[in-house]
Amino acid sequence: MKEHFTVQEAADYMNTTVRFVRRLISERRIPFHRLGRHVRLKRTDVDTFIDAGRVEAFDAVAARRHYRRAS
Numbered sequence: 001m002k003e004h005f006t007v008q009e010a011a012d013y014m015n016t017t018v019r020f021v022r023r024l025i026s027e028r029r030i031p032f033h034r035l036g037r038h039v040r041l042k043r044t045d046v047d048t049f050i051d052a053g054r055v056e057a058f059d060a061v062a063a064r065r066h067y068r069r070a071s
Helices: 007-014 018-026 045-053 058-069
Strands: 031-036 040-043
Touching: 007 018, 007 040, 007 045, 018 040, 040 045
Parallel strands: none
Antiparallel strands: 031 040
16 A cells, blocks of 8 residues: 555545645645655545544534524
């Protein structure tokens, strides 16, 4: 298994577009390594980015409490 991805490989791994990965890089939202003109992303950094976007599901009671506080 590869330790580093190219931008294309990272996009394929995340099932998204190359444009989205390049935007993450340009906005410095994901760590990357520059090797001359080439950009590489560590698999662990990509996995960390994916895990950071996880949103836990609410149960019905917690959802009602959440929406009552918001109003």
